[in-house]
Amino acid sequence: MIESDAAFQPLVCVVVLNWNGWRDTIECLESVFRLDYGQLRVVVCDNASSDDSMEKIGGWANGHVTASCNVASLSHLVSPPIPKPVAFESISALGVTNSSSGAQLVLIQTGANLGFAGGNNVGIRYALACGDCDYIWLLNNDTVVEPDSLSRMVRMAEADAKLSICGSQLRSYDPPHEVQTMGGRRYSRWSGRTRPLRSLDTPRLSTSLGAPDYVEGASMLISRRYLEAVGLLEESYFLYCEELDLVARGRPAFHFGFAPESIVYHKEGASIGSAEIRANRSTLSEFYQARNRIVFSRRYHPFFYPFVLAATGLSALQRLITGKPRNTAAIVRGAFASFSRRHSYGRVFDRSTGHSD
Numbered sequence: 001m002i003e004s005d006a007a008f009q010p011l012v013c014v015v016v017l018n019w020n021g022w023r024d025t026i027e028c029l030e031s032v033f034r035l036d037y038g039q040l041r042v043v044v045c046d047n048a049s050s051d052d053s054m055e056k057i058g059g060w061a062n063g064h065v066t067a068s069c070n071v072a073s074l075s076h077l078v079s080p081p082i083p084k085p086v087a088f089e090s091i092s093a094l095g096v097t098n099s100s101s102g103a104q105l106v107l108i109q110t111g112a113n114l115g116f117a118g119g120n121n122v123g124i125r126y127a128l129a130c131g132d133c134d135y136i137w138l139l140n141n142d143t144v145v146e147p148d149s150l151s152r153m154v155r156m157a158e159a160d161a162k163l164s165i166c167g168s169q170l171r172s173y174d175p176p177h178e179v180q181t182m183g184g185r186r187y188s189r190w191s192g193r194t195r196p197l198r199s200l201d202t203p204r205l206s207t208s209l210g211a212p213d214y215v216e217g218a219s220m221l222i223s224r225r226y227l228e229a230v231g232l233l234e235e236s237y238f239l240y241c242e243e244l245d246l247v248a249r250g251r252p253a254f255h256f257g258f259a260p261e262s263i264v265y266h267k268e269g270a271s272i273g274s275a276e277i278r279a280n281r282s283t284l285s286e287f288y289q290a291r292n293r294i295v296f297s298r299r300y301h302p303f304f305y306p307f308v309l310a311a312t313g314l315s316a317l318q319r320l321i322t323g324k325p326r327n328t329a330a331i332v333r334g335a336f337a338s339f340s341r342r343h344s345y346g347r348v349f350d351r352s353t354g355h356s357d
Contacts, residue, residue, distance in 0.1 A: 009039040010134035010158070012150060012221070015123030016141050018046045019113065022053040024267065025141040026060040026067040029105075030078035032139070033086065037150045041133070043106045043123040044141075047113045054090070054107055061086040061105055069144070071174050074265060077144050093122050115238035116217065124232055133224060140218040142267035144173065152262035153221045156204075160255060163205070164226035165247065167215035167258035173267040180266055183258020184212030187244060189301045192293030192308035194244075206256040214247040215256055219264040222246075226254055239285075241292040248300050283330035290315065290334030298338075309335070 014032055018025045025044060032042060046054050059065035063084030069075045088105035110122045120138055127133040135157065137150060153166045167183035181196035183204070188194070194213075203211040220243065230249040233242045247256055281289075290312050297308040316331040 009037065010154065011039045011041065011132050012037065012135045012137055012154065013123070013127035013130070013133045014040065014042045014137045014139055014150075015120055015127065016042070016044045016139050017116065017119040017123070018044055018049060018053050018057070018141050019119070020049045020051045020053060021141055022049070022051065022056040022060075023068075025053070025057055026065060027069060027078050028139070028141050028143050028145075029057075029060065030067040030082060031144045033082045033104075034077065034147050035145065035150050036147045037154070040104075040150075041106070041127070041130075042104065043108060043126055045108045045110055045119045045123045047110050047115075047119045054109060057107060058088065058090065060084075061088045071176060071265075074144055074173070074176055077146065077265075115235065116240075117233035117235040117237055117242045121232045121235060124227065128224065128227065135224065136222050136227070138217060138220045138222065139264075140266060142173075143218060144265045145219075146263040149219075149262040149264055150221075152259040156257065156259040157221060157223065160205075160257075162253075162255040163257055164223045164250060164254040165215045165256045166221040166262075167212070168219040168262035168264040169258070169260045170216055170218055170264050170266045173265045176265050180268060181216055182212070182260060184215040184243075184256075187213040189297070189304040190307045191311035192297050192304075193311070200260070202260075204257045204260065212256075212258065214243045215258060217243040218266050218268075219262070226250060229254075237288075237292045237295070239288040239292070241296045244296055245299075281327065283326050286319070286327045286330040287334040287337070290331040291338045292334075294335060294338035 016025060016028060029042065029044070044057060056065055060067065061084065066081060067078050069078045086105050087103045088107055089103040090107045090109070093108060093110045106126065108122055108126060110119050114122070124136055127136050135154065137153075139145070149168055153168065157163050157166045169182055170180040172178040172180055179198045181198060182200070182202040183197070185194040185196050197212055203209070205211055230246070234245045237245065294305075294308055294312060297305045312331060312335050316328045319327040319331060
């Protein structure tokens with residue numbers, strides 16, 4: 001990490017969730033350890049990967065595994081390699097409440113595929129248990145960050161006592177000039193779908209008309225006081241809608257926003273196939289998006305619930321018409337799953353082993 005005026009900075013714990021994606025993760029870590037922010041602790045949570053991810057990430061920290069970047073214009077963010085070794089501690093999820101070695105990097109094995117919320121919550125619990133953490137930055141492992149991306153968010157959050165979740169300007173990893181979304185997305189109560197906001201004029205704060213309805217989870221700085229007030233991520237979703245739910249629990253007492261100068265490059269859906277173009281989505285993505293938009297609507301916007309059900313049915317029909325019967329089946333299964341407590345994808349995705357088709 002680049003030295004800065006750390007004495008006057010709040011401590012931030014960066015939580016990075018890994019699942020069978022160690023190559024993305026070590027590339028992300030190379031950029032994170034170049035941040036111009038001095039008060040930093042980095043926690044990597046592994047959701048029971050089957051590709052020896054923890055050994056590979058530990059090997060990176062010891063200098064035995066090298067990160068690579070496939071985009072020439074971003075290579076300066078991850079190379080040359082930062083000095084190694086990086087001091088790290090490896091613990092299990094059972095040790096998150098009684099371990100605080102002060103290591104720069106903490107590797108936590110969650111023990112199972114807990115999904116986005118469950119895996120990140122392991123890291124959040126560790127950060128809160130340490131007692132000295134002021135903010136937690138949830139950062140996708142398929143990202144590369146600019147050196148000032150964190151300091152920009154912290155500066156904005158510190159300027160507003162009610163600003164409790166702050167996001168970044170998310171750009172595509174390739175091509176890196178393409179804006180994915182400015183901080184977050186707008187949510188349609190009628191369909192349960194979301195849409196990105198790409199205009200550079202997008203309002204920064206949730207108190208302004210036209211601002212994002214929620215902050216995108218790929219880069220989400222959350223204050224400790226907010227988590228202590230409303231709780232952690234809702235784990236029953238497993239994938240998708242966790243950010244929506246987290247924000248919904250805090251309205252209207254807290255503010256949300258994003259720092260447009262905080263630039264994060266995002267590969268988007270690298271591990272689970274959640275492509276922006278609907279026709280390219282995996283069946284895993286289709287299942288959870290269908291299931292969770294129904295669950296969220298029923299929980300927070302019951303008046304619009306029938307319309308969200310209808311929109312989900314139309315999505316299934318559209319996939320069938322375009323020759324994607326497996327995607328159609330995944331959406332239908334997701335819709336039926338929304339009526340039960342079941343949130344595994346069955347044979348196609350086993351949350352205990354982490355295997356998918």
